[in-house]
Amino acid sequence: MAGGIEKRVWLAIAVAGFLSCSRERLAPEPREIVVGLEASPSTLDPRLARDAYALQIMPLVFPGLFETGENLEPEPNLVSGYEQMDERTYLFQLKPGMRFANGRELGSADVKATIESLKQPGLNSPYAELADRIQAIEILDRFRLKIELTEPFAPILVQLNLGILPAELAGKSSSLKTEELYGAGPFQVESFEPGAKLSLRQNPYFRGARPYFERIEFRIIPEDTTRLLSLEKGEIQILQNPIPVDELKRLKADPRLTVSEQLGINYTYLGFNFRDPILSSLPVRQAIAHSLNRGQLINCLLKGTVTKAESLISPRHWAYEPEVAAYDYHPDLAMTLLDQAGFPDPDGIGPKPRFKLIYKTSQNQQRIWIAQAIADQLGKVGIDVEVRSLEWGTLFADIQAGNFQIYTLTWVGVVEPDIYYTAFHSQSLPPKGANRGRYQNPGLDQLLDQARTNPSRPERKVFYSRVQKILAQDLPYVSLWYSNNLVVSDQRLLGFELGPGGEWTGLARARWRE
Amino acid sequence: MRSYFLKRLLWFFPVLLGVSLVVFFFIHLIPGDPVLMMLGESAQSGQVENLRHQLHLDLPLHRQLILFFADLLQGKMISIFYQKPVLEVIFPKLAATLELALSAMLIAILIALPIGILSALRKNSWFDFLARIFSLLGVSVPNFWMGPLLILLFSIRLGWLPVSGKDGILHLILPALTLGLAMSGFLSRMSRASMLEVLGAKYLESARAKGLKEAAVILKHALRNALIPILTVIGLQFGALLSGAVITETIFAWPGIGRLLINAIFSRDFPLVQACVLIISFSYLVVNLLVDLCYALADARVRLWREK
Numbered sequence: 035m036a037g038g039i040e041k042r043v044w045l046a047i048a049v050a051g052f053l054s055c056s057r058e059r060l061a062p063e064p065r066e067i068v069v070g071l072e073a074s075p076s077t078l079d080p081r082l083a084r085d086a087y088a089l090q091i092m093p094l095v096f097p098g099l100f101e102t103g104e105n106l107e108p109e110p111n112l113v114s115g116y117e118q119m120d121e122r123t124y125l126f127q128l129k130p131g132m133r134f135a136n137g138r139e140l141g142s143a144d145v146k147a148t149i150e151s152l153k154q155p156g157l158n159s160p161y162a163e164l165a166d167r168i169q170a171i172e173i174l175d176r177f178r179l180k181i182e183l184t185e186p187f188a189p190i191l192v193q194l195n196l197g198i199l200p201a202e203l204a205g206k207s208s209s210l211k212t213e214e215l216y217g218a219g220p221f222q223v224e225s226f227e228p229g230a231k232l233s234l235r236q237n238p239y240f241r242g243a244r245p246y247f248e249r250i251e252f253r254i255i256p257e258d259t260t261r262l263l264s265l266e267k268g269e270i271q272i273l274q275n276p277i278p279v280d281e282l283k284r285l286k287a288d289p290r291l292t293v294s295e296q297l298g299i300n301y302t303y304l305g306f307n308f309r310d311p312i313l314s315s316l317p318v319r320q321a322i323a324h325s326l327n328r329g330q331l332i333n334c335l336l337k338g339t340v341t342k343a344e345s346l347i348s349p350r351h352w353a354y355e356p357e358v359a360a361y362d363y364h365p366d367l368a369m370t371l372l373d374q375a376g377f378p379d380p381d382g383i384g385p386k387p388r389f390k391l392i393y394k395t396s397q398n399q400q401r402i403w404i405a406q407a408i409a410d411q412l413g414k415v416g417i418d419v420e421v422r423s424l425e426w427g428t429l430f431a432d433i434q435a436g437n438f439q440i441y442t443l444t445w446v447g448v449v450e451p452d453i454y455y456t457a458f459h460s461q462s463l464p465p466k467g468a469n470r471g472r473y474q475n476p477g478l479d480q481l482l483d484q485a486r487t488n489p490s491r492p493e494r495k496v497f498y499s500r501v502q503k504i505l506a507q508d509l510p511y512v513s514l515w516y517s518n519n520l521v522v523s524d525q526r527l528l529g530f531e532l533g534p535g536g537e538w539t540g541l542a543r544a545r546w547r548e
Numbered sequence: 549m550r551s552y553f554l555k556r557l558l559w560f561f562p563v564l565l566g567v568s569l570v571v572f573f574f575i576h577l578i579p580g581d582p583v584l585m586m587l588g589e590s591a592q593s594g595q596v597e598n599l600r601h602q603l604h605l606d607l608p609l610h611r612q613l614i615l616f617f618a619d620l621l622q623g624k625m626i627s628i629f630y631q632k633p634v635l636e637v638i639f640p641k642l643a644a645t646l647e648l649a650l651s652a653m654l655i656a657i658l659i660a661l662p663i664g665i666l667s668a669l670r671k672n673s674w675f676d677f678l679a680r681i682f683s684l685l686g687v688s689v690p691n692f693w694m695g696p697l698l699i700l701l702f703s704i705r706l707g708w709l710p711v712s713g714k715d716g717i718l719h720l721i722l723p724a725l726t727l728g729l730a731m732s733g734f735l736s737r738m739s740r741a742s743m744l745e746v747l748g749a750k751y752l753e754s755a756r757a758k759g760l761k762e763a764a765v766i767l768k769h770a771l772r773n774a775l776i777p778i779l780t781v782i783g784l785q786f787g788a789l790l791s792g793a794v795i796t797e798t799i800f801a802w803p804g805i806g807r808l809l810i811n812a813i814f815s816r817d818f819p820l821v822q823a824c825v826l827i828i829s830f831s832y833l834v835v836n837l838l839v840d841l842c843y844a845l846a847d848a849r850v851r852l853w854r855e856k
Contacts, residue, residue: 076631
């Protein structure tokens with residue numbers, strides 16, 4: 035009897051094994067690629083989406099009038115050319131023959147309708163500011179339109195990377211349904227299950243070079259280890275940051291995978307609260323900057339997956355200024371500066387600190403390690419640091435409210451140098467902007483005002499060069515690093531290049547090795 | 549029996565009302581502004597006020613509460629993050645969670661009941677010893693460790709099963725096994741203890757004296773009487789699975805309601821949090837009611853007492 039049961043059990047195991055073995059090592063469909071994502075886009079409606087996951091996918095479906103070029107300057111995308119008629123008026127010429135996925139040709143009316151739709155009160159578009167900056171949009175003919183701004187605003191071209199919708203859909207005052215998510219890009223949305231997966235298929239009417247892949251699936255796998263194991267198993271074929279740094283060595287050694295790395299445009303910094311009596315002192319901020327051994331943090335904690343930063347915009351940016359004050363690791367100088375600032379060490383190398391700071395950071399494990407390492411480095415010059423890791427919503431609320439002393443955050447996808455206005459202009463104090471440290475400098479305000487209204491790029495570069503030098507001296511932030519764009523893919527994938535902000539547009543030009 | 553059932557159904561309303569009130573007040577205590585989370589720091593002031601008004605966040609708390617109940621009863625709650633009606637967002641996730649919870653429960657019952665019964669019947673034998681080690685491991689090994697181990701073994705080493713996602717029955721096996729093994733540890737301990745208590749009862753000796761076969765004595769008389777505490781545990785664990793499988797859902801990228809709820813809390817999506825908690829509470833109540841009804845099926849004394 036027992037023998038009979040045992041036989042049946044073994045038979046069941048053998049059958050299960052046989053059935054399962056037929057699915058071993060999942061190979062991708064011939065013209066399909068599966069991408070692993072850490073989190074789900076909230077929506078793909080270009081008027082509403084503002085999370086990084088959506089912004090990285092959307093250019094595949096909804097191209098804008100401009101896209102980001104190699105030096106992070108705006109390059110024509112849906113437009114064949116443009117002309118600035120005066121400081122407030124632009125004339126745009128659309129490329130003819132660009133077709134939406136329903137076959138209809140994209141024209142001036144679609145651009146006008148999409149931009150004007152941002153103002154709809156019920157829509158609550160985070161891009162309503164763009165529409166507010168526009169006085170009038172005049173359709174000159176099917177492919178030409180004139181945009182008149184309320185006041186001169188140089189960053190307008192970067193803001194016009196907004197995905198263009200068909201006019202009949204742009205009129206809707208609520209989020210678009212999945213079947214309505216189509217633009218004039220190489221792909222259209224096939225299905226979207228938030229939190230699970232998003233599938234794109236080719237736009238049959240796409241005018242440009244036909245993509246090799248007929249279908250792209252974005253699969254949401256929140257857990258880092260599972261995402262990597264899915265890649266090793268072949269269930270997904272490509273993923274980008276975040277990749278656990280401790281796994282990189284192993285991934286690089288795997289002959290089935292390719293790891294590529296390039297300088298990214300996500301900037302991590304240590305921010306100060308200027309309304310804090312201790313941190314309003316420049317020597318204290320300089321001392322903190324000199325106490326940080328960024329090289330050690332980069333090599334030991336982050337395994338070289340980031341690049342040391344000295345400025346908010348990256349060295350690949352057209353407005354980057356390399357000649358700014360740098361703060362190398364110099365603990366002796368840091369201690370001297372603290373003494374001069376009126377914070378002598380009460381007991382020399384003893385346990386009593388010069389003063390105490392609270393350092394707020396998110397609950398991301400890597401962020402906590404970084405905060406603890408920074409606290410340790412500051413402890414060596416006599417600054418006692420208490421690390422408080424907070425859930426994201428609480429951290430963001432505290433920082434917005436100015437309820438912090440020092441914190442670490444990352445600016446994601448820094449493309450337009452007008453970000454300096456958002457981050458440091460005295461008109462950008464929260465909730466109107468992101469001058470979270472409440473830094474105020476009238477001289478800098480004047481430069482930022484001039485830089486955002488001047489249409490000449492060489493002149494803007496001069497303004498931003500001075501802005502970067504002032505900020506490096508005043509130190510509202512200590513620059514930490516730029517995250518490198520890391521991509522791990524199946525080694526059979528050819529021709530893929532990640533966009534500067536991590537955009538997946540390169541998938542429209544990639545293919546499998548034959 | 550019917551009146552008992554109806555009475556229990558009526559109890560749903562005050563419980564759900566209480567849950568709604570608690571969730572409503574607690575979520576407003578959490579720091580963080582859903583409007584700024586949605587619109588970001590570049591939002592125009594008029595726009596912020598407009599959205600705040602749409603979400604009723606500019607009103608006093610008691611008026612917000614009234615409007616919350618009005619939206620709830622009319623089914624007009626909209627997720628801030630997904631910009632869709634909350635039920636449209638929740639139902640696919642709830643279905644996925646139910647699928648996972650039922651499969652895990654089935655695995656747990658199939659493993660734990662035989663082990664618990666045999667362990668009690670062969671008390672202090674080597675089988676009992678091994679079973680107790682198994683149940684101890686089941687209770688102590690955390691899911692965040694068990695899940696990756698199962699992936700490494702069955703997906704990477706053996707290549708039998710997919711690593712993650714939800715795309716057919718093969719994708720269900722590993723997450724269900726992770727949850728099922730953890731539950732089976734506790735359930736087998738409970739079954740063993742419950743059976744041991746019953747096995748010493750006098751009525752079993754009477755049953756044997758009547759000439760019943762041992763299998764009939766165990767299954768018909770002992771197990772049936774031991775079932776009530778086991779059913780209670782099954783009901784409680786199933787209820788806990790409806791919201792507490794977040795770790796397993798995250799490891800296996802299973803798009804369930806637990807993960808949805810956590811993300812909704814992080815993004816301060818108040819309507820979605822409130823709707824998720826209400827639906828989970830409702831499911832908990834239904835499961836508890838079903839367990840209570842099962843008591844009556846398992847034990848005639850319960851049925852008779854209720855009829856009285």
